Structure formats: C-alpha cells, structure tokens
Amino acid sequence: MRARPPTFTKFRDVQAELDRAGAAIFRDAEGVESLVIRYPYSINYIHSYAEDSPFFLGLAEGRLRGSKCRRPKCRFVFATPRSHCMVCGAPTEWVDLPTVGRLHSWTTCHFGSEAFLKETPYNLALIEFDGVGSLLLTRLKDAVESDLYVGMPVQAVFDPAPKYSITDVWFVPRR
Amino acid sequence: MTPVTKARKVFMVTGGVTKFAKAHPSMDFRLMVKRAYDYALKGIPNLTAERIDGTRISYFSDHFSRQLKAASMVQDYLGMNPKGSVRIEWGGATGGECFQAAYEAVASGRMDVCLGAGYETMSRVATWKGNEFIALASDTNFDFPLGGFYTGYYALMVVRHIYEYLRRGKFAGVKDEREAQRLAIAEGSRIMSLVSVKNHRNALHNPYAQYPKRLTVEDVLRSEMISYPLTREQICTMSDGAAVVILCDEARAKEFTDKPVRVIGVGTGTDTMRLADRPFGKVPLMPNERASDYDELDYPGVHSFRAGRAAGLEAYKMAGITNPNTQLDFIELHDAYASSEIQTYEDLGLCRYGEGYEFVERGDPFLKGIDYGFPVPQAGAIPVNPSGGLIACGHPVGATGLMQGVFAFWQLQGTISRHFGDATLQIPKARRGAIHSHAGTGSAVTVSILERGFR
Numbered sequence: 146m147r148a149r150p151p152t153f154t155k156f157r158d159v160q161a162e163l164d165r166a167g168a169a170i171f172r173d174a175e176g177v178e179s180l181v182i183r184y185p186y187s188i189n190y191i192h193s194y195a196e197d198s199p200f201f202l203g204l205a206e207g208r209l210r211g212s213k214c215r216r217p218k219c220r221f222v223f224a225t226p227r228s229h230c231m232v233c234g235a236p237t238e239w240v241d242l243p244t245v246g247r248l249h250s251w252t253t254c255h256f257g258s259e260a261f262l263k264e265t266p267y268n269l270a271l272i273e274f275d276g277v278g279s280l281l282l283t284r285l286k287d288a289v290e291s292d293l294y295v296g297m298p299v300q301a302v303f304d305p306a307p308k309y310s311i312t313d314v315w316f317v318p319r320r
Numbered sequence: 321m322t323p324v325t326k327a328r329k330v331f332m333v334t335g336g337v338t339k340f341a342k343a344h345p346s347m348d349f350r351l352m353v354k355r356a357y358d359y360a361l362k363g364i365p366n367l368t369a370e371r372i373d374g375t376r377i378s379y380f381s382d383h384f385s386r387q388l389k390a391a392s393m394v395q396d397y398l399g400m401n402p403k404g405s406v407r408i409e410w411g412g413a414t415g416g417e418c419f420q421a422a423y424e425a426v427a428s429g430r431m432d433v434c435l436g437a438g439y440e441t442m443s444r445v446a447t448w449k450g451n452e453f454i455a456l457a458s459d460t461n462f463d464f465p466l467g468g469f470y471t472g473y474y475a476l477m478v479v480r481h482i483y484e485y486l487r488r489g490k491f492a493g494v495k496d497e498r499e500a501q502r503l504a505i506a507e508g509s510r511i512m513s514l515v516s517v518k519n520h521r522n523a524l525h526n527p528y529a530q531y532p533k534r535l536t537v538e539d540v541l542r543s544e545m546i547s548y549p550l551t552r553e554q555i556c557t558m559s560d561g562a563a564v565v566i567l568c569d570e571a572r573a574k575e576f577t578d579k580p581v582r583v584i585g586v587g588t589g590t591d592t593m594r595l596a597d598r599p600f601g602k603v604p605l606m607p608n609e610r611a612s613d614y615d616e617l618d619y620p621g622v623h624s625f626r627a628g629r630a631a632g633l634e635a636y637k638m639a640g641i642t643n644p645n646t647q648l649d650f651i652e653l654h655d656a657y658a659s660s661e662i663q664t665y666e667d668l669g670l671c672r673y674g675e676g677y678e679f680v681e682r683g684d685p686f687l688k689g690i691d692y693g694f695p696v697p698q699a700g701a702i703p704v705n706p707s708g709g710l711i712a713c714g715h716p717v718g719a720t721g722l723m724q725g726v727f728a729f730w731q732l733q734g735t736i737s738r739h740f741g742d743a744t745l746q747i748p749k750a751r752r753g754a755i756h757s758h759a760g761t762g763s764a765v766t767v768s769i770l771e772r773g774f775r
Contacts, residue, residue: 186386254475254544255545269467269469282463312466
C-alpha cells in the first residue's frame with residue numbers, strides 16, 4: 146500500500162512536491178486538507194492553415210503577401226491577409242506587400258507565455274506599409290528597447306529554414 | 321429616468337462573491353460558486369432555490385481545469401436540475417456577458433428569477449502556462465506564435481495611445497522625435513502608476529480583494545518590467561474566485577427586498593480579434609462630442625477600444641444617459657491593465673479622446689477622503705473602481721464581471737459597510753453606477769447600468 150503523500154501549508158511547496166513525486170496534501174489556514182495531484186496533458190493538433198495557406202507558403206519562398214479586395218469600388222488592401230474583404234465581403238486576391246515599412250507601435254516583452262519564456266526579452270511590433278489599409282504583427286529583431294520608436298523604418302527578413310509559421314518572417318531596422 | 325426599451329423591468333435583488341485569491345486549493349469551482357450563492361441567499365427568506373427559474377453560468381477557459389462542460393457541474397452542485405441553463409463565454413468579458421444573459425432571461429419574460437453565476441480556477445496551472453491559455457484567445461495563425469502574450473498586446477496598444485495623445489499633445493513641441501517619444505512614455509507611465517496606486521489603495525478597505533496595498537508611484541514604476549512600458553503593479557493577476565447575482569422582475573423584486581437595484585441599460589460591442597485589422601476610421605460620437613473634436617484622429621486604430629465605445633453608447637441610450645459624468649455616480653471598470661483603464665475613460669465618454677491622462681491627474685476617478693499620497697483635486701467627481709478593480713481584486717475571468725455587479729449592487733443599496741465591514745468605500749448617496757467588462761484587446765466589451773430601485 147502507498148504511503149499518504151506529504152502535507153504542506155504553502156501551495157508553492159505543494160507544486161514542488163508534485164514535480165518531484167506527483168502527489169501532495171495541502172492544508173489551508175482552517176486545517177482543511179486537500180489531495181493535489183499532477184495531471185499532465187499534451188496534444189499534437191492537425192492544424193490546417195486552410196484559406197490562409199498561400200500566405201505561409203509565400204513566407205517560405207521569401208515573399209510577404211497580403212490580400213486585396215477584388216471589388217473595383219473597394220480594393221482595400223490587408224497586410225494580414227483574409228480571403229474575403231472585411232469592409233465589403235467580396236473575395237480578395239493575393240498581392241505582394243512591400244518588404245519595407247514603419248513601426249506603428251512596439252513593445253519589448255520581458256516575460257511571455259510559457260512556450261516563449263526562453264526567448265525573452267523579445268520585441269513585438271505592428272508594421273504599417275505605404276498603400277496598405279491594415280497592419281502586420283511581427284517580431285522585431287536586431288534592436289533593443291532604447292532603439293525603438295513609432296515611425297521607425299524597418300525591413301522584412303525571411304527565415305532561410307522555414308518552419309511554416311508566422312515566425313518565418315521578422316523585421317529589422319532598415320539599413 | 322425612462323429607459324428606451326420594450327423589455328420588462330429587471331432588478332437585481334442580491335449577490336455574493338468569494339474572496340479572490342491566487343489559489344483556493346481547498347475549494348473546487350463548484351464549492352466556490354456554492355459559497356457565493358449561499359451568501360447571496362442569506363437574509364432573504366422568500367428567495368429559496370425553488371423560486372429560481374433557471375441559471376446562466378459563466379467561465380472563460382476549459383483549459384484551466386481540463387473539465388469541459390463544467391457549468392453542468394455547477395448546476396448539479398447547486399441543485400438546479402432540471403431547470404434551464406446555458407454556459408456563457410466571451411473571453412475577458414465572460415462575467416459581464418453572463419450578467420446580461422441573466423438580464424435578458426428576465427427582460428424577455430422567459431424567467432421571473434434568474435441566477436447568474438461565474439467562476440474561474442486559474443491556479444490549476446503555472447502562471448506562465450496560464451498566460452499561454454489566455455493568449456490562445458488571440459489568432460493562433462498570425463498572433464499567438466509570435467510570443468502569445470496579452471500584456472505584450474496591451475503594451476502595443478498603450479505605446480500607440482501615448483504616441484497619439486502625449487507625443488502629439490503635451491510633447492508636440494519637442495523637435496527630436498525619439499526624445500519626444502521617450503518623454504511621452506515616461507509621462508504616460510507615471511500617470512498609469514497613479515491609477516495603480518488608486519486601485520490598490522481603495523482595495524485596502526475591501527476584504528474581498530486579492531492584492532490590497534499602499535503603493536507609491538515609484539513603487540509601481542520600479543516593480544518588474546513585464547512588457548515595456550507596463551510594469552507588474554499596472555497589471556491584474558491570475559485568480560481563483562466565484563461570484564453570483566440574482567435578477568428578477570419587478571413584482572418579485574418587491575417581494576424579496578426593500579432595497580432592489582434596477583438594471584436600466586445594457587450594451588455590448590465588438591472589434592476584430594487581431595489588433596492588426598483594426599480600422600482607421602471615424603469616432604462614433606457621444607452626445608456631448610462633436611465630429612470636429614476628432615478631425616485629425618484615425619479611429620480606433622490600436623489606441624482605443626471601439627467595442628467599449630459601442631457598448632457604452634448602447635447602454636447610455638437605453639438608460640437615457642447623455643452625460644455620464646453627471647448622470648453616473650461611479651463605475652466598476654475592467655482595469656486588466658492601468659493603461660486600459662485610462663483608454664476606457666475615453667471610450668465611455670468620461671472625457672474626450674486624448675484627455676484620459678489629464679482626467680487622472682485632475683483626480684476625477686479617485687475617491688474623496690482617501691489619502692493616495694499625491695494631490696487629487698477633483699476626487700469624487702466620478703469614482704472609478706472604488707472596489708479596487710481587477711488590478712487589486714484579482715481577475716478570475718468568469719467571475720469578474722459578476723463581481724463588479726455585486727460591488728455595484730452593494731454601493732447602490734448603501735450596504736458596503738455591512739458587506740465589507742468598513743464604510744470607507746461607500747459612495748454617499750450613490751444612485752446610479754455602471755459596470756464594464758472587457759475581452760482580449762477590446763475584442764468584446766459589455767456595459768451595464770444599474771440604478772437604485774427604492775427611495
């Protein structure tokens with residue numbers, strides 16, 4: 146028979162014990178005891194980019210593609226593509242975006258979701274392009290917090306070893 | 321005031337909240353909701369479980385407890401079967417939507433008495449994993465893989481807000497662009513810290529709050545940098561907690577309590593999931609604004625919450641409010657970030673777009689009679705987050721909007737002292753207040769307006 150797991154009054158100690166042995170008892174200030182167990186979960190999704198696929202295939206070829214409304218009276222250009230126009234609902238066509246733009250806004254993340262903690266600090270930036278009606282969210286590399294400002298000219302860089310992810314493109318200060 | 325609506329009159333008659341905490345390992349979500357529910361029923365002899373016609377139950381993420389259809393288990397635990405129920409989820413605005421779903425159940429005549437209950441148990445995963453779950457409420461093709469982090473998204477929004485209104489305002493005269501932006505961000509950060517001090521300070525008198533404390537502006541600025549320029553003390557945290565409200569029609573309200581509170585306005589709004597898609601258009605105007613106020617402004621861009629403006633306009637119209645500053649006595653506002661509290665003052669028309677920072681400095685959203693450690697000349701003009709808001713109370717997502725409903729209800733009943741054991745936060749003669757609930761980057765917002773329903 147298994148022994149009763151150890152008891153802790155600090156929840157932090159409970160968490161450490163779960164990492165070590167998978168079970169612990171937490172005793173709260175009123176003396177109530179709760180059994181706490183480690184409960185792992187992981188899954189590999191079969192994720193289709195579906196109608197967004199040409200964008201991600203484009204990145205792998207070193208092309209930054211947006212979408213443009215096909216309706217002659219609209220012709221709205223989206224930096225982050227969508228297969229139907231948000232303004233009028235008509236289908237869009239693929240267009241090449243400029244590979245140079247400006248910072249519309251920016252931040253430096255010193256923390257992040259668990260999946261990205263090891264990459265901190267990293268910069269996030271919203272890029273604006275001439276002649277394009279919406280923005281693109283991206284990482285900004287080769288620059289630190291004190292270099293960055295709204296309006297800063299930037300240019301796109303493509304990953305020579307694409308992972309078929311939005312991270313296949315990033316921006317750097319324009320040289 | 322005569323609301324513009326064909327709906328039945330709806331009243332709130334009671335509510336309950338558990339203390340929000342980093343973790344409640346001794347209570348699962350069912351027991352937390354039960355505790356809040358029992359508190360709500362206490363002292364209302366005629367309001368028994370049999371009198372409740374059905375429920376609306378809210379929680380944000382199945383990921384946090386890996387229990388799908390968890391609302392069914394709340395329904396079971398409260399003994400509500402086989403009455404009708406539905407789970408409500410709408411990101412960070414989940415609690416606010418639940419409040420309005422309960423409102424709609426009664427307003428439509430489908431129910432006479434509806435229980436709205438919400439909770440979140442965020443402590444079941446590590447903090448940074450929890451941040452990941454929250455960030456999955458951003459576009460997983462285009463946004464999440466870049467570093468999926470909500471604080472990062474709000475930082476992008478406030479950097480642009482500061483650029484639009486401080487760089488182009490107070491610092492318009494500074495020639496060097498980079499220097500001007502640095503000065504503007506430093507000034508914006510200082511003013512955001514005033515909001516953080518306010519909310520933490522107010523919460524010292526709220527026993528339900530997770531992080532009540534006395535801070536200085538320097539404490540806030542020097543706390544850990546999370547995503548530039550947002551520091552830890554300017555951001556709400558993960559919480560475990562539950563809250564419930566009970567809404568009913570007029571006849572039952574009179575039967576249950578001599579201090580009912582009427583819901584006189586509800587509004588909702590939405591915006592694009594991706595920040596990158598927000599349009600650059602015109603401002604939907606409040607009654608006290610003119611188009612010429614905003615000739616130079618591209619709206620909403622990423623600097624303002626169009627969903628908040630839309631929700632405010634709808635709720636104000638229904639409640640007959642043309643000037644929120646004079647017609648509202650307080651607001652419980654979704655301050656997930658000190659930045660979004662300032663941005664929301666403008667969305668809700670408490671000041672014009674661009675005046676949010678001055679609004680804080682004048683002291684309008686502060687409580688009268690509390691020492692914040694700096695001058696607040698116009699304190700009491702329209703207190704925002706007298707309870708301490710999300711920043712100090714915590715943000716167990718599915719409960720948060722309902723918690724605001726409960727705190728607003730107690731304010732309007734004049735019973736803060738009874739429930740908090742401390743009268744400091746009671747706004748004298750509060751007649752009308754608003755609650756505001758907000759989902760990720762402003763992709764959805766609710767505003768509900770409550771009014772004292774007794775003499």
